[in-house]
Amino acid sequence: MKLTKARAxxxxxxxVPIAIELRTVAGFFNxxxxxxxxxxxEFLFLALMFVLYGLYGEGSESAS
Amino acid sequence: xxxxxxxxxxxxxRFPSEAGVIKANLLVSFVALGIGAFFGLIQALHRTDILRVxxxxxxYTMLTGHGVLLAIxxxxxxxxxxxxxxxxxxxxxxxxxxxxxWAWFGLMTTGTVLATIAILGGLVPNLGISADVLFxxxxxxxxxxxxxxxxxxxxxxxxxxxxxxxxxYRAWRSDNKGERIPLQMFMVLTTMxxxxxxxxxxxxxxxxxxxxxxxxxIPSVNPLLTRTLFWYFGHPIVYFWxxxxxxxxxxxxxKLSGGRLFSDPLARVVFLLFLLxxxxxxxxxxxxxxxxxxxxxxxxxxxxxxxxxxxxLTAFTAVASMEHGARQRGGEGYLRWLGALPWxxxxxxxxxxxxxxxxxxxxxGMINAGMNxxxxxxxxxxxxxHFHLTVGTAVALTMMAGSYWLVPQLTGTKLYSRPIGLxxxxxxxxxxxxxxxAMHRAGLAGIPRRTAEPQYQNFEFLTPxxxxxxxxxxxxxxxxxxxxxxxxxxxxxxxxxxxxKSDRPVDEYLPEPLSGPEGSPRxxxxxxxWTGIAVVxxxxxxxxxLAGIIQNGGGLFGGGLPIPATVSAGLDxxxxxxxxxxxxxxxxxx
Numbered sequence: 001m002k003l004t005k006a007r008a009x010x011x012x013x014x015x016v017p018i019a020i021e022l023r024t025v026a027g028f029f030n031x032x033x034x035x036x037x038x039x040x041x042e043f044l045f046l047a048l049m050f051v052l053y054g055l056y057g058e059g060s061e062s063a064s
Numbered sequence: 065x066x067x068x069x070x071x072x073x074x075x076x077x078r079f080p081s082e083a084g085v086i087k088a089n090l091l092v093s094f095v096a097l098g099i100g101a102f103f104g105l106i107q108a109l110h111r112t113d114i115l116r117v118x119x120x121x122x123x124y125t126m127l128t129g130h131g132v133l134l135a136i137x138x139x140x141x142x143x144x145x146x147x148x149x150x151x152x153x154x155x156x157x158x159x160x161x162x163x164x165x166w167a168w169f170g171l172m173t174t175g176t177v178l179a180t181i182a183i184l185g186g187l188v189p190n191l192g193i194s195a196d197v198l199f200x201x202x203x204x205x206x207x208x209x210x211x212x213x214x215x216x217x218x219x220x221x222x223x224x225x226x227x228x229x230x231x232x233y234r235a236w237r238s239d240n241k242g243e244r245i246p247l248q249m250f251m252v253l254t255t256m257x258x259x260x261x262x263x264x265x266x267x268x269x270x271x272x273x274x275x276x277x278x279x280x281x282i283p284s285v286n287p288l289l290t291r292t293l294f295w296y297f298g299h300p301i302v303y304f305w306x307x308x309x310x311x312x313x314x315x316x317x318x319k320l321s322g323g324r325l326f327s328d329p330l331a332r333v334v335f336l337l338f339l340l341x342x343x344x345x346x347x348x349x350x351x352x353x354x355x356x357x358x359x360x361x362x363x364x365x366x367x368x369x370x371x372x373x374x375x376x377l378t379a380f381t382a383v384a385s386m387e388h389g390a391r392q393r394g395g396e397g398y399l400r401w402l403g404a405l406p407w408x409x410x411x412x413x414x415x416x417x418x419x420x421x422x423x424x425x426x427x428x429g430m431i432n433a434g435m436n437x438x439x440x441x442x443x444x445x446x447x448x449x450h451f452h453l454t455v456g457t458a459v460a461l462t463m464m465a466g467s468y469w470l471v472p473q474l475t476g477t478k479l480y481s482r483p484i485g486l487x488x489x490x491x492x493x494x495x496x497x498x499x500x501x502a503m504h505r506a507g508l509a510g511i512p513r514r515t516a517e518p519q520y521q522n523f524e525f526l527t528p529x530x531x532x533x534x535x536x537x538x539x540x541x542x543x544x545x546x547x548x549x550x551x552x553x554x555x556x557x558x559x560x561x562x563x564x565k566s567d568r569p570v571d572e573y574l575p576e577p578l579s580g581p582e583g584s585p586r587x588x589x590x591x592x593x594w595t596g597i598a599v600v601x602x603x604x605x606x607x608x609x610l611a612g613i614i615q616n617g618g619g620l621f622g623g624g625l626p627i628p629a630t631v632s633a634g635l636d637x638x639x640x641x642x643x644x645x646x647x648x649x650x651x652x653x654x
Contacts, residue, residue, distance in 0.1 A: 010490070012494070
């Protein structure tokens with residue numbers, strides 16, 4: 001599946017709330033993640049997604 | 065009606081007069097959205113102390129304007145436009161009288177202008193007009209009379225709009241005896257029956273108490289009575305906002321997904337459940353109000369929990385319909401079908417994202433509804449965090465997303481920009497995640513709502529995770545993204561309406577459901593029966609609490625004007641009669 005601009009935007013939209021609530025999950029284990037750490041994790045996640053799509057993303061955009 | 069194989073004609077070509085009325089409704093709705101969103105930005109920056117451009121005293125004017133213009137004007141004018149579209153489309157016939165349609169639109173608009181003048185007058189102290197009474201507008205806060213008069217005109221306008229659709233339905237019924245009510249029409253009718261029932265409370269409050277009080281004709285009102293009458297209306301109005309969004313999720317979202325509605329009968333059941341259950345729950349907004357017995361609050365809580373059912377059914381149906389659409393588009397696997405959905409279409413993506421945040425809003429709503437746990441977050445910033453997920457996203461984002469599909473049908477033009485539309489709905493989603501998440505957290509820390517100055521001397525709010533400063537930055541960042549999103553939306557709508565006529569009009573055809581109305585019992589269409597049951601439930605939920613509030617709370621008009629002895633005796637008689645009857649029934653049942 002090719003990474004279109006639309007898919008990239010949707011991935012960003014879905015991952016932002018998950019990243020924010022990662023602090024809550026970490027808090028359950030007494031790990032205090034600072035906001036900057038969340039920003040870095042989100043950035044790394046998106047970079048990883050784009051790399052994976054670049055490596056394995058095939059096909060056309062016609063499905064969407 | 066355009067069909068899958070027939071010639072595709074836009075709505076505006078088939079119903080030009082109705083399209084004019086709908087466009088006027090949407091215009092008022094979008095203007096209110098722009099002004100209300102601007103007020104929201106000023107508030108977000110002010111109370112987080114990021115940027116203060118107004119005096120704190122004016123914050124309450126902004127807060128009232130934000131609430132009224134967004135929660136009432138934007139949503140309800142969109143609803144009246146959308147319902148007018150749905151009525152003509154689903155019945156495949158024009159309204160009974162275009163002049164009458166313009167009359168209710170004119171009344172609603174005049175009322176809106178009056179109420180808005182009263183609110184904005186608060187920014188000009190020399191004018192002597194203000195209405196800093198917040199969206200809830202109950203006593204003891206008092207507004208200028210033109211605010212209440214405008215409000216009354218607005219509500220009567222919605223009643224007349226409902227009558228317009230009922231008249232259309234009657235005309236259709238006379239030509240289509242024995243037919244099942246078309247699904248969208250069914251949804252319009254059930255929603256309006258709920259609205260008639262729910263607005264009785266606020267109409268009584270405004271006409272008999274607040275207008276005479278603001279004019280000086282009566283010296284005081286019973287604050288708890290006006291408060292209870294407000295919440296009698298104040299919770300079902302949530303469903304008046306939500307039901308057009310639900311209608312889009314049920315009837316338009318499956319088509320946008322590339323499939324068909326999963327179940328027509330389930331959709332009808334959901335709308336009937338909202339009709340029955342949405343009004344007898346308002347007391348759950350008054351858990352901390354003195355003067356209402358705990359038992360009535362408990363009943364309101366259980367009724368509220370029942371209301372989760374139609375929302376859960378909707379979540380199931382919407383996801384099932386989307387999955388069907390995705391599989392029609394070639395989607396496979398347990399979850400990979402999600403990738404086959406039309407994420408490039410802002411109409412689809414906006415509605416889907418709105419549904420996701422609505423689920424989160426539903427969870428925080430369960431906290432609000434629970435009597436004991438409500439005490440933790442009552443009147444804190446948690447509450448606006450909750451309703452910015454429900455009204456501010458489930459409803460508002462669905463309405464904006466729906467506009468990307470609806471407005472081109474009304475103008476005969478193409479949507480100006482799908483990429484800008486997509487960016488807009490994504491910005492709304494992310495902005496709302498930031499803002500409402502921080503609001504919920506701030507509420508748990510005890511930060512109050514409805515105040516320009518939430519800080520206290522020698523007291524520091526503490527958060528279990530992160531800092532208060534981070535929460536303030538999140539709220540300000542979210543509010544800014546939301547405002548920019550509205551600017552993009554209005555820009556897109558304006559350029560769409562100014563565009564040239566398209567030779568490839570938007571296809572308004574809605575496919576048949578997978579399970580059609582023939583599979584549902586005919587009793588579902590007996591709206592008289594369901595209305596009767598809804599009325600009985602309201603009487604059961606409200607008669608005794610209201611009688612208690614009037615008897616124990618200083619009469620109908622508070623302490624300043626005792627109720628006449630005859631009225632008092634009459635109320636005593638009614639209270640005794642109802643109590644005796646209930647006790648007798650309980651004994652018989654035992």
